[in-house]
Amino acid sequence: MFVIAFSTPSFAAKEPFDQWLSKLKTEAQENGISQPTIDSAFANVKLIERVVKLDRKQPEVVQTFQEYMAQRLPKSLVDSGKAMLNQNRAILEEVGLKYGVQPRFIVALWGVETRYGNYTGGFSVIDALTTLAYDNRRAAYFRKELLIALQILDENHIALADMKGSWAGAMGQSQFMPSSFINFAVDYDEDGRRDIWTTKADVFASAANYLSKSGWKYDQTWGREVRLPKNFDTSLVDLKVAKPMREWEALGVTKTDGSPLPSRQLVGSLVQPKGGNGQTFLVYENYRTILKWNRSTYFAMSVGLLADLIGDG
Template sequence: MSNLRYSLPSLLCAGWMSMSVAYADASFEACKSELRRSAISNQISAQTFDRYVGGVQPDMTVIDRLNFQPEFRTPIWDYMAGLVDEERVEKGQQMRAEHAHLLQEIEQKYGVEGHIVLAIWGVETNYGAISGRYSVVDALTTLSCIGRRQTFFRNELNSALRILQGGHVNPDDFKGSWAGAFGHTQFIPSTFERIAVDFIGDGKRDIVGSIPDALASTANYLKRSNWQANQPWGFEVKLPANLNTNDEGRRTKRPLSTWAQRGLTRVNGSPLTAQGLRADMQAGLIMPAGPEGPSFLVFRNFDALFSYNAAESYALAIGHLSDRILGGPGFSTPWPTDDPPISRSERRELQQLLLDRGHDIGAVDGLIGDRTRGAIQLEQRRLGLADDGRAGLKILTELRKGH
């Protein structure tokens, strides 16, 4: 009797789980049948659908990413330090030399400067080194059947299948982010269909296997976003004391002459119209860390960068990296923090120090995830520091000392 008493609930639970899994499998297969009908009505052959989607099983790690709401918000100074550091600058300069002829051809055709295209390539995939591990079709099929925004993801899945059907990308290499962005500069499939170009003329628009196609496609994107050739994205400025910055921002653009009248100068003290800029050029003021941190006047080209990934921090990283690739300096005004940000090489050093202390944080990759932040918090508490889990200079300095 005792065995029956304990085993019956277990059997019932196991039976319920089996029924749930079976129901989920049936539901997913029913969804795939619906997707198949939609695909056929959207210029995708039944053979293409069956080849690439027929055997797909749901990847719930994609749904985890879809539903993930991060509690840890990266400060702007950490975001910038991770994307624009000496490693990425030096690699960008190497790529500029290696692809000089290609970048010149792209600039001549699309009117977008090579260092701008390189900066997007560098930020998006570290110049092709990290482009994503998810099967684009598997991820989009899962997202088309489970979770939020299914209509959006179904359209992206159809675009992805048309890309494969057209032979543009090697199916084995069709990998990207959990949300379906792929290639050297991370286009989503529908953007690929609208924007990607066959720059080398082989009949394919291959932003995965062809660097020329990828970089030219990126330039074409910016051209269609109204990029203005030979115009700046923006530059750092010095604010006068007691400047009223209420209601200022990227969209509130004023002539440079107006900003000059209000007391703004470049950080080196030169006038805003230096380097041949016109007094009537329209610019908006952004202060990503408030008036105590670096401030910038940004032009229409900043809006074009913003359109690539709708975040001002992203556009600022692209603009700043592009300047650094050309040999420009870092920001003049320090970030308003008593715990300065650290570079990717320093983040890797911090991770190794955490591993040496027995923390299971996974690979030493310079990426600060939940396990690394958790380990940092434990060390911060031990050392009497604020336990915010942030990978800053303070914790790195203390661990370097062997404390």
């Protein structure tokens, strides 16, 4: 076994790694993981110092909302999204109808997460999760994810050498954590494996299944940018405040060009992204569903706006 030596303070109070790993293996056995899977998964396991550093790095807004969107949603991503929708239209429409999710949102998630499968992460998922499970900061969470990752290997959905992902263990073209994989990944082509790494049908169906089970509404969009009147009560700009369209209209909220809001009485909330220039969005239930995928306002906005820009291809 090869284990990188650490001077990282977070490991100082832990029991020796070999002892810790021995207990983890016992727990994996008790959870029904086969001995060959356990042996192969940990035969050359490594603790990755960079993973700890990335986990320690506190997220902070260093870009304005406009800068973030310009960087994350370049024209090239939109053009590629239109092309991807057209190239995969048949399977996307089939999956979309089955799970009740518009194809443009499946493609938008795919684009925002991994640039349509081009950037899925190069870390060994087992090494990354072992590192984070051994670390002090979120040990219980990552230990659970690690045990589920072993289950995924045990069920032969992916080979150990191919089980790559982000530093936090998010996997494949849809960037599912192991727990999300177990709950939402789909073997759409029925080959016996839920392959979110290389099989597009499985990638699309898994993303759509996640959204569907999280409350997605097929007959609604995510939201729209709006204009607020002068002296608007900013305490109403809050996801906790939800009103039907007529009530927002009565308060002076309009489309960005000043025209009336849509007549359909969807219930929405107002959101102003932090770091923005006052841009305001009226968001609906599907926006909240995107937030279940990733709690970042910037992420949810980028998915919604990219879906709008992709449109029908």
